[in-house]
Amino acid sequence: xxxxxxxxxxxxxxxxxYIGIAVWARAGSTSEFYAAGRGVHPVTNGMATAADWMSxxxxxxxxxxxxxxxxxxxxxxxxxxxxxxxxxxxxxxxxRKFGKFTVSEFIGDRFYxxxxxxxxxxxxxxxxxxxxxxxxxxxxxxxxRFLEISNTAGLLIGAxxxxxYAVFGGMKGxxxxxxxxxxxxxxxxxxxxxxISLQLTGTPIPALGLxxxxxxxxxxxxxxxxxxxxxxxxxxxxxxxxxxxxxNLNMVLFTLSLMIGTAGLPHVIMRFFTVPRVSDxxxxxxxxxxxxxxxxxxxxxxxxxxxxxxxxxMWPNGAQGDAVSVETIETAPEYDWMxxxxxxxxxxWEDKNGDGRIQYYNDANEEMAATAAANGWEGNELTNFNxxxxxxxxPEIANLPGWVIGLVAAGGLAAALSTAAGLxxxxxxxxxxxxxxxxxxxxxxxxxxxMSARIAMxxxxxxxxxxxxxxxxxxxQTVALAFGLAxxxxxxxxxMGIFSKRVNNVGAVCGMLSGLIFTLLYIFLHKGxxxxxxxxxxxxxxxxxxxxxxxTAIGAVGALINFGVAYAVSLSTADTPQEIKDLVxxxxxxxxxxxxxxx
Amino acid sequence: MAEQTTNRGAGRPAKAAEDGAGYWKANIRIITISLIIxxxxxxxxxxxxxxxxxxxxxxxxxxxxxxxxxxxxxxxxALIFFYAWRMNKLDREYGVEED
Numbered sequence: 001x002x003x004x005x006x007x008x009x010x011x012x013x014x015x016x017x018y019i020g021i022a023v024w025a026r027a028g029s030t031s032e033f034y035a036a037g038r039g040v041h042p043v044t045n046g047m048a049t050a051a052d053w054m055s056x057x058x059x060x061x062x063x064x065x066x067x068x069x070x071x072x073x074x075x076x077x078x079x080x081x082x083x084x085x086x087x088x089x090x091x092x093x094x095x096r097k098f099g100k101f102t103v104s105e106f107i108g109d110r111f112y113x114x115x116x117x118x119x120x121x122x123x124x125x126x127x128x129x130x131x132x133x134x135x136x137x138x139x140x141x142x143x144x145r146f147l148e149i150s151n152t153a154g155l156l157i158g159a160x161x162x163x164x165y166a167v168f169g170g171m172k173g174x175x176x177x178x179x180x181x182x183x184x185x186x187x188x189x190x191x192x193x194x195x196i197s198l199q200l201t202g203t204p205i206p207a208l209g210l211x212x213x214x215x216x217x218x219x220x221x222x223x224x225x226x227x228x229x230x231x232x233x234x235x236x237x238x239x240x241x242x243x244x245x246x247x248n249l250n251m252v253l254f255t256l257s258l259m260i261g262t263a264g265l266p267h268v269i270m271r272f273f274t275v276p277r278v279s280d281x282x283x284x285x286x287x288x289x290x291x292x293x294x295x296x297x298x299x300x301x302x303x304x305x306x307x308x309x310x311x312x313x314m315w316p317n318g319a320q321g322d323a324v325s326v327e328t329i330e331t332a333p334e335y336d337w338m339x340x341x342x343x344x345x346x347x348x349w350e351d352k353n354g355d356g357r358i359q360y361y362n363d364a365n366e367e368m369a370a371t372a373a374a375n376g377w378e379g380n381e382l383t384n385f386n387x388x389x390x391x392x393x394x395p396e397i398a399n400l401p402g403w404v405i406g407l408v409a410a411g412g413l414a415a416a417l418s419t420a421a422g423l424x425x426x427x428x429x430x431x432x433x434x435x436x437x438x439x440x441x442x443x444x445x446x447x448x449x450x451m452s453a454r455i456a457m458x459x460x461x462x463x464x465x466x467x468x469x470x471x472x473x474x475x476x477q478t479v480a481l482a483f484g485l486a487x488x489x490x491x492x493x494x495x496m497g498i499f500s501k502r503v504n505n506v507g508a509v510c511g512m513l514s515g516l517i518f519t520l521l522y523i524f525l526h527k528g529x530x531x532x533x534x535x536x537x538x539x540x541x542x543x544x545x546x547x548x549x550x551x552t553a554i555g556a557v558g559a560l561i562n563f564g565v566a567y568a569v570s571l572s573t574a575d576t577p578q579e580i581k582d583l584v585x586x587x588x589x590x591x592x593x594x595x596x597x598x599x
Numbered sequence: 600m601a602e603q604t605t606n607r608g609a610g611r612p613a614k615a616a617e618d619g620a621g622y623w624k625a626n627i628r629i630i631t632i633s634l635i636i637x638x639x640x641x642x643x644x645x646x647x648x649x650x651x652x653x654x655x656x657x658x659x660x661x662x663x664x665x666x667x668x669x670x671x672x673x674x675x676x677a678l679i680f681f682y683a684w685r686m687n688k689l690d691r692e693y694g695v696e697e698d
Contacts, residue, residue: 286683
């Protein structure tokens with residue numbers, strides 16, 4: 001069977017499954033549409049949250065991010081998992097106890113201020129819309145690559161599938177589809193990783209394989225995979241894999257920004273509204289991290305192993321021997337994948353010095369100049385090496401059967417679609433529940449609200465599809481923006497709402513706005529106003545930046561400013577009313593509602 | 600108020616106000632300890648204290664690298680499950696669990 005047919009079968013079967021779930025899990029009430037009727041088992045919710053959270057970026061790009069930088073990018077691993085500790089300890093159980101449908105609703109009620117609710121809605125919509133653009137383009141790219149149709153057609157098919165289960169099923173449909181999508185994506189990620197780990201280290205668990213030994217060529221002694229990788233990349237002039245090259249301040253602040261941002265992302269928080277009880281919300285956060293960790297513990301292994309594999313393919317006789325010849329690449333079966341991926345434009349090479357071999361090394365490293373001159377190298381000849389290839393081409397590099405490639409295609413689509421659906425749900429519930437029901441037409445009936453939620457969802461899908469087809473120039477920058485906004489505005493407001501009885505309406509609004517404005521300003525000053533290239537006042541590098549803090553790491557500082565301003569303003573204005581103190585008290589205890597009524 | 604609260608609840612003569620404060624204080628203590636561990640394994644062992652751990656070798660690199668790429672995630676997992684277990688126990692001790 002041809003690879004194209006296999007891919008089509010896998011993707012088609014997974015889509016049929018999602019649509020089947022959509023028909024089965026239709027939402028009949030607003031409670032089902034916003035919170036899946038609060039009947040989702042904590043393990044089920046954990047799985048759905050994991051799929052909701054792990055986007056196309058986690059699935060496709062993260063292993064590459066780590067592979068090409070090494071230790072320094074451990075910040076992504078810690079940052080995107082450590083946020084769940086904050087979520088589990090500081091937010092999820094209390095927000096579940098509060099028992100409403102949206103994140104902004106808690107902010108509005110706790111700070112007895114429609115203004116606070118609207119600020120939260122704006123942050124939520126901006127963060128979610130910027131995030132969803134990347135997911136929609138990801139769907140198009142995955143389709144285009146595996147099914148040989150245009151990105152546009154792929155994106156439209158993806159949008160129709162999301163439409164089917166999100167508009168009719170709401171949170172209920174999205175939850176059960178995400179469970180299926182998690183199963184598809186985790187199989188697609190781990191199966192190739194297990195094979196590669198077995199081939200390289202003989203260990204079936206990639207996470208353990210990363211710290212195991214590999215057979216070194218010729219000699220009977222074996223060396224550790226990481227030692228070998230460090231050796232070959234430094235020989236070629238690249239930075240060592242396991243050493244630190246970034247300053248501590250930026251590593252800490254960047255990790256902290258990712259953690260706080262993760263805990264403040266509305267589409268993740270709202271998943272914890274779907275479990276039946278407060279104690280379930282606590283367990284569910286743990287299960288979420290179990291399911292995320294399965295991928296996140298595998299990713300650094302995939303990254304290191306793939307980098308070693310590819311480097312050795314380019315230097316089959318070691319860094320001191322001869323590089324691979326152009327003829328070998330074009331004829332030897334183990335290099336077939338390079339020809340396949342050259343067509344996609346993600347990989348390319350050019351024999352610059354005309355010696356019939358492809359030298360892959362770091363030509364930006366001045367220390368390599370002497371070596372290059374001595375050997376007659378005229379620059380790095382692996383001219384294009386996109387980091388996404390590491391995951392996407394993994395099955396081909398490791399020579400795995402065709403069905404594994406089909407599975408990876410379905411997995412990449414599952415990761416992008418599940419995150420897109422979660423974000424669209426956050427947007428549509430903010431529009432229908434916070435804007436329409438909460439602000440414009442408060443006396444709307446439940447039936448009308450359900451209908452408006454569906455219409456808002458359909459509209460959100462149309463907007464996201466349009467933006468996916470015509471991505472604004474800054475699409476690649478927006479992840480920093482989404483995390484910065486969530487970290488600087490939403491997380492501190494939620495945390496203070498639960499852990500302080502003293503922070504009042506004025507304090508919360510001032511805090512959110514100052515955190516938000518500071519973070520936006522700092523990002524714009526370094527990345528350009530509204531991401532227009534050339535309008536930045538400071539270079540977007542660590543050394544050139546305003547406070548020596550890179551713009552992607554500024555969310556944590558924005559959060560601190562939010563906390564500080566909110567407390568300072570609250571202490572100099574009127575105390576919170578008694579009913580708000582009671583509300584905070586009831587949110588803090590799982591059974592508080594009963595006790596409060598008794599008094 | 601004392602009479603009111605003694606009549607209800609799962610056989611516990613709860614002094615609601617003090618108990619409520621005690622419950623929250625105990626919760627804050629558990630959260631603080633957990634977050635200290637959370638910070639030590641990630642920002643500490645994974646980043647700032649890594650030079651101190653450089654003598655401890657593990658699989659071709661040092662312990663700090665392991666904490667940054669895997670160890671911190673495993674500790675995060677343990678922390679969340681510990682917190683869920685401990686809080687559910689605390690809920691019962693103070694009689695504030697759901698139904």
